[in-house]
Amino acid sequence: MITLEKKKPQAQALNNVVIRFVGDSGDGMQLTGTQFSDTSAMFGNDVATFPNYPSEIRAPQGSLYGVSGFQVHIGSVEVSTPGDNVDLLVAMNPAALKTNLYAVKPGHTIIVDTDSFTKKNLEKALYEKNPLEDGSLENYRVIQVQMTSLTKEALKDVEGLDNKSITRSKNMFALGMVYWLYNRSPEHTIDFFKKKFKTKPHLIEANKKVLNAGYFYAETIELIPNSYSISPAKMAKGTYRIIMGNTATAWGFLAAAEKSGRELFLGSYPITPATDILHELVKHKHFGVKAFQAEDEIAGVTSAIGASFAGDLAITTTSGPGLALKGEAIGLAMMIELPLVVVNVQRGGPSTGLPTKTEQSDLLQALFGRNGESPVIVIAASTPANCFNYAYEAAKLAVEHMTPVILLTDGYIANGSGPWRIKTVEEMPEIKNHLIKEAKENWHPYDRDPETLARNWAIPGTPGLEHRVGGLEKDKVTGDVSHVPENHEIMVRTRAEKVKRVQNYIPPIMPEFTDEGDLLVVGWGGTYGALHSAVKELFEEGYRNIGFAHFNYINPLPKNTEETFRRFKKVIVCELNSGQFANVLRMNIFDIEFLQYNKIQGLPFANSELVEKFKSLI
Amino acid sequence: METATLNNKYTYKDFANDQEVRWCPGCDDYVILRSVQKALPEMDVKKEDVVFISGIGCSSRFPYYMGTYGMHGIHGRAPAIASGVKLANPDLSVWVITGDGDSMAIGGNHFIHVLRRNIDLNIILFNNEIYGLTKGQFSPTSLVGQKTKSSPYGNTQPPFSPGELAIGAHGRFFARISGNTPKEMTETFVEAQKFKGTSLIEVMQNCVIFNDGCYLKYTDKTVREDKQLYVENGKPMIFGKERDKGLVLNGLKLEVVNVGENGITEEDILIHDAKEKDPTLHQMLIRMEYPLVTGIIRSFDDITLEERENALTEEIKSKSSFHSTSDLFFSGETYEVK
Ligand SMILES: Cc1ncc(C[n+]2csc(CCOP(=O)(O)OP(=O)(O)O)c2C)c(N)n1
Ligand code: SF4
Numbered sequence: 001m002i003t004l005e006k007k008k009p010q011a012q013a014l015n016n017v018v019i020r021f022v023g024d025s026g027d028g029m030q031l032t033g034t035q036f037s038d039t040s041a042m043f044g045n046d047v048a049t050f051p052n053y054p055s056e057i058r059a060p061q062g063s064l065y066g067v068s069g070f071q072v073h074i075g076s077v078e079v080s081t082p083g084d085n086v087d088l089l090v091a092m093n094p095a096a097l098k099t100n101l102y103a104v105k106p107g108h109t110i111i112v113d114t115d116s117f118t119k120k121n122l123e124k125a126l127y128e129k130n131p132l133e134d135g136s137l138e139n140y141r142v143i144q145v146q147m148t149s150l151t152k153e154a155l156k157d158v159e160g161l162d163n164k165s166i167t168r169s170k171n172m173f174a175l176g177m178v179y180w181l182y183n184r185s186p187e188h189t190i191d192f193f194k195k196k197f198k199t200k201p202h203l204i205e206a207n208k209k210v211l212n213a214g215y216f217y218a219e220t221i222e223l224i225p226n227s228y229s230i231s232p233a234k235m236a237k238g239t240y241r242i243i244m245g246n247t248a249t250a251w252g253f254l255a256a257a258e259k260s261g262r263e264l265f266l267g268s269y270p271i272t273p274a275t276d277i278l279h280e281l282v283k284h285k286h287f288g289v290k291a292f293q294a295e296d297e298i299a300g301v302t303s304a305i306g307a308s309f310a311g312d313l314a315i316t317t318t319s320g321p322g323l324a325l326k327g328e329a330i331g332l333a334m335m336i337e338l339p340l341v342v343v344n345v346q347r348g349g350p351s352t353g354l355p356t357k358t359e360q361s362d363l364l365q366a367l368f369g370r371n372g373e374s375p376v377i378v379i380a381a382s383t384p385a386n387c388f389n390y391a392y393e394a395a396k397l398a399v400e401h402m403t404p405v406i407l408l409t410d411g412y413i414a415n416g417s418g419p420w421r422i423k424t425v426e427e428m429p430e431i432k433n434h435l436i437k438e439a440k441e442n443w444h445p446y447d448r449d450p451e452t453l454a455r456n457w458a459i460p461g462t463p464g465l466e467h468r469v470g471g472l473e474k475d476k477v478t479g480d481v482s483h484v485p486e487n488h489e490i491m492v493r494t495r496a497e498k499v500k501r502v503q504n505y506i507p508p509i510m511p512e513f514t515d516e517g518d519l520l521v522v523g524w525g526g527t528y529g530a531l532h533s534a535v536k537e538l539f540e541e542g543y544r545n546i547g548f549a550h551f552n553y554i555n556p557l558p559k560n561t562e563e564t565f566r567r568f569k570k571v572i573v574c575e576l577n578s579g580q581f582a583n584v585l586r587m588n589i590f591d592i593e594f595l596q597y598n599k600i601q602g603l604p605f606a607n608s609e610l611v612e613k614f615k616s617l618i
Numbered sequence: 619m620e621t622a623t624l625n626n627k628y629t630y631k632d633f634a635n636d637q638e639v640r641w642c643p644g645c646d647d648y649v650i651l652r653s654v655q656k657a658l659p660e661m662d663v664k665k666e667d668v669v670f671i672s673g674i675g676c677s678s679r680f681p682y683y684m685g686t687y688g689m690h691g692i693h694g695r696a697p698a699i700a701s702g703v704k705l706a707n708p709d710l711s712v713w714v715i716t717g718d719g720d721s722m723a724i725g726g727n728h729f730i731h732v733l734r735r736n737i738d739l740n741i742i743l744f745n746n747e748i749y750g751l752t753k754g755q756f757s758p759t760s761l762v763g764q765k766t767k768s769s770p771y772g773n774t775q776p777p778f779s780p781g782e783l784a785i786g787a788h789g790r791f792f793a794r795i796s797g798n799t800p801k802e803m804t805e806t807f808v809e810a811q812k813f814k815g816t817s818l819i820e821v822m823q824n825c826v827i828f829n830d831g832c833y834l835k836y837t838d839k840t841v842r843e844d845k846q847l848y849v850e851n852g853k854p855m856i857f858g859k860e861r862d863k864g865l866v867l868n869g870l871k872l873e874v875v876n877v878g879e880n881g882i883t884e885e886d887i888l889i890h891d892a893k894e895k896d897p898t899l900h901q902m903l904i905r906m907e908y909p910l911v912t913g914i915i916r917s918f919d920d921i922t923l924e925e926r927e928n929a930l931t932e933e934i935k936s937k938s939s940f941h942s943t944s945d946l947f948f949s950g951e952t953y954e955v956k
Contacts, residue, residue: 038951041953042953044955232955235955236955237955237956238954238955239948239952239953239954239955240952240953240954240955241947241950241951241952241953242951251943251946251947254943254946255943258942258943263706265702265705265706267698267702284946285930285931285934285935286931286934286935286937286938286940287940287943287946288931288935290705290706290927292701292702292705294698294731295698295727295728295731296727298695298698298728299695299698299701299727299728299731302691302692302695302698302699302702302728303698303699303701303702303705304702305691305699305702306671306689306698306699306700306701306702306703306704306705306706307702307703307705307706308702308706309669309687309689309699309702309703310669310702310703310706310707310710311706311707312706314702314706328692329692329695332691332692336689421955422947422948422952423947424944424947425942425943425944426944459707460666460667460668460669460687460703460707460710461666461667461707461709461710462666463664463665463666464666465666466665466666466685466686466687467687467688468670468681468682468684468687468688468689468690469688469689469690470681470682470688470689470690470691471674471690471691471692472690480637480682481637481682
């Protein structure tokens with residue numbers, strides 16, 4: 001019998017730790033990881049997570065390509081990425097071990113379920129010898145646990161469980177061990193099961209038993225010499241929740257709709273990794289959200305254009321290939337000058353590319369992927385939580401400037417999660433609009449606000465404002481169809497100027513760490529976490545001459561962009577593509593040399609590669 | 619015809635505007651434009667609630683010539699744009715203007731799905747069996763063998779029949795009207811507006827430039843009554859100058875019979891039932907080549923998408939405890955940092 005009072009050994013304090021739970025797709029690794037990160041967040045740690053699913057829906061059990069994982073990075077200091085080096089790998093089977101060992105540095109810990117290292121599973125994982133026996137893991141601290149048998153043992157007295165659900169709950173045994181190892185209480189997870197299985201008390205009991213069994217087992221065995229403590233992080237006061245990037249994006253739009261007093265319309269067609277925004281918004285009919293799953297991307301965007309014409313806050317969500325299909329319609333929205341938000345959750349391209357991997361290679365498509373000269377506002381979110389802010393901002397800019405806005409996120413931040421300090425709708429900035437309620441004399445549909453050049457928004461149902469819009473060029477005053485050569489030039493320039501003037505309404509670029517110096521690291525979008533932590537590491541090492549400028553506004557660029565670059569001797573633009581933003585900067589600023597650091601592997605930046613590169617430049 | 623109560627204040631001029639109409643002289647598009655403008659005052663709608671959405675093609679210039687709200691969209695996408703308008707504001711009377719190239723080729727996907735969903739839109743399909751605006755290529759309704767700019771040796775692609783396609787896509791309302799019968803057209807538009815659900819009106823539109831006379835064998839004044847059967851709900855399907863021909867069902871086939879011959883009387887002639895849910899007979903009527911059946915062939919009342927959506931939204935709203943998005947944000951698992 002395990003003694004509950006056993007004294008905890010002295011816990012070793014750590015700043016941060018990266019844990020990866022991996023197993024078969026049926027092993028419940030996503031749940032295990034989420035529970036660990038939620039518990040840590042509630043304990044006060046900063047948290048960043050990233051799930052990693054197989055691209056097959058249901059791969060054969062135990063196969064190398066059926067491995068599903070969830071990575072959690074927790075810290076008593078700020079953590080801005082899910083981390084690149086894993087401190088603890090929990091591997092539920094040989095395939096999981098094989099595909100994830102690369103991420104664990106020698107000297108670090110691996111927990112395995114030895115029960116799963118059967119001949120059959122080893123074969124499926126293409127192991128010739130059992131790695132637990134052949135000495136190949138001797139540089140790691142391997143904790144071998146008969147997780148399946150111990151789980152069965154723990155559950156032998158619980159009634160009403162079939163064999164399958166017994167073996168399935170071994171993930172809770174693993175979680176229990178990890179809770180003990182990192183000084184976390186299993187309470188939160190027990191509460192979770194109480195809610196989840198309200199009507200099935202035997203399942204609550206079973207999960208609680210296994211979780212505690214894992215916890216006490218870790219305490220008992222001497223294989224784990226010490227445990228770790230990661231104290232709470234210093235975070236701004238407030239109420240928090242852990243949020244996924246795609247959920248944050250959806251919620252940003254809900255907030256914008258409420259604030260602007262417009263109903264939210266989403267026209268969308270499923271595509272990885274954007275679909276979760278649709279999944280989230282269809283839930284919110286109680287807010288009057290009209291989420292329309294269309295027959296294709298073109299119908300998604302065009303239905304949104306129709307809804308915008310009729311006065312809704314209209315959005316469409318997609319990923320790269322879908323954006324390609326929407327191009328013509330975005331041109332129409334730009335031409336008829338209606339508010340529209342297009343979300344592109346980027347993935348690896350071109351064509352179907354790497355659908356479940358991340359990349360930043362749709363930037364030029366967002367900026368230029370339409371016929372004719374058709375500038376639109378392009379902005380990018382940089383963390384899972386700030387997807388909320390930039391979705392809100394995209395809606396605000398679209399409505400206030402009467403133009404399409406493309407919001408870029410990517411698979412990495414869309415699926416990742418982190419703490420979000422909850423913002424109420426009251427806290428969010430005002431969203432003005434250009435709606436007109438009644439006809440004034442000499443009114444024209446393309447009359448513009450002299451400051452923003454936004455045209456007015458006259459919606460069907462308003463008497464006296466009947467008018468026609470369309471894709472054909474229109475007269476600069478009346479808005480009627482016009483093929484007058486000079487008029488076309490004026491209109492092209494006016495539409496460009498309208499987007500340019502958005503510069504007056506967006507914040508300046510503010511480099512972090514230093515305002516001037518030897519090297520400016522430049523990034524945009526979802527690479528914020530990786531770039532920020534690399535520059536921070538150098539700063540902590542004593543480098544005070546490296547600044548970091550991260551762009552969320554890409555068209556137009558912040559007004560002070562050029563001036564900021566000039567305060568540094570060297571500028572390096574880091575992107576997960578072959579240099580698209582660097583080229584955009586070159587187009588705008590001719591006489592600065594932009595160095596590049598690019599990675600095109602469908603993978604995020606690793607800290608070490610960045611640090612090394614930046615060091616080599618100073 | 620019923621007279622509307624609300625809007626007898628309007629005349630057709632209220633639905634025109636000052637823009638110069640630029641179709642080829644003699645094009646049936648003018649007849650359709652005027653028929654729409656004449657139909658609108660007969661409807662129970664306010665001018666500011668009327669919206670015309672079109673794709674691309676000669677026909678799709680239509681919204682520019684109306685005094686209502688309108689959008690000239692992009693090629694083939696008008697049904698999707700119009701769906702967005704209607705879902706955003708179900709109080710509007712939304713009309714889709716499209717051509718055979720626009721709706722059957724590039725917009726085929728949106729065309730079938732809008733019919734399937736049964737959103738309350740009215741679609742006027744200008745079928746001239748040719749691409750007009752791009753100057754004379756064959757379209758998905760052009761006949762096999764037809765010589766056009768892009769089929770100099772004769773078209774080899776068999777055509778669609780819009781009505782068959784519409785019914786295959788679960789269309790609930792289908793009418794076919796000659797482009798040279800403005801009175802019937804006007805009446806049909808009024809009926810289409812009254813119908814709750816997607817109404818499709820195919821107009822046999824003559825393109826004087828690229829496909830002149832393509833319907834003459836049915837539409838010429840001298841043959842019209844003998845070659846066309848104009849159906850009306852609840853009335854026997856009788857046609858001919860002498861009103862002596864009619865349709866009967868012979869086994870699984872429709873057959874033309876002569877009233878007064880072989881003991882056949884008017885009683886034996888099929889009565890048109892546009893409201894029937896089962897589309898089998900409607901399909902057969904659409905497919906007939908002699909006589910060509912015109913008029914409202916199908917008008918089956920069914921729940922619309924927006925009615926379904928609204929009912930669901932109301933139900934969910936009444937059960938929800940969320941009043942503001944803030945309620946959602948603070949719901950579920952949150953924690954305090956002090
Ligand atoms: C994306 C796209 N592809 C092609 C065209 C060229 N185009 C314009 S109208 C048209 C055909 C229109 O035919 P139809 O719908 O029969 O209309 P009509 O002109 O006969 O009224 C084509 C192919 C276009 N405008 N946009
Ligand atoms: S080309 Fe044909 S369809 Fe187009 S306006 Fe001329 S006659 Fe009418």
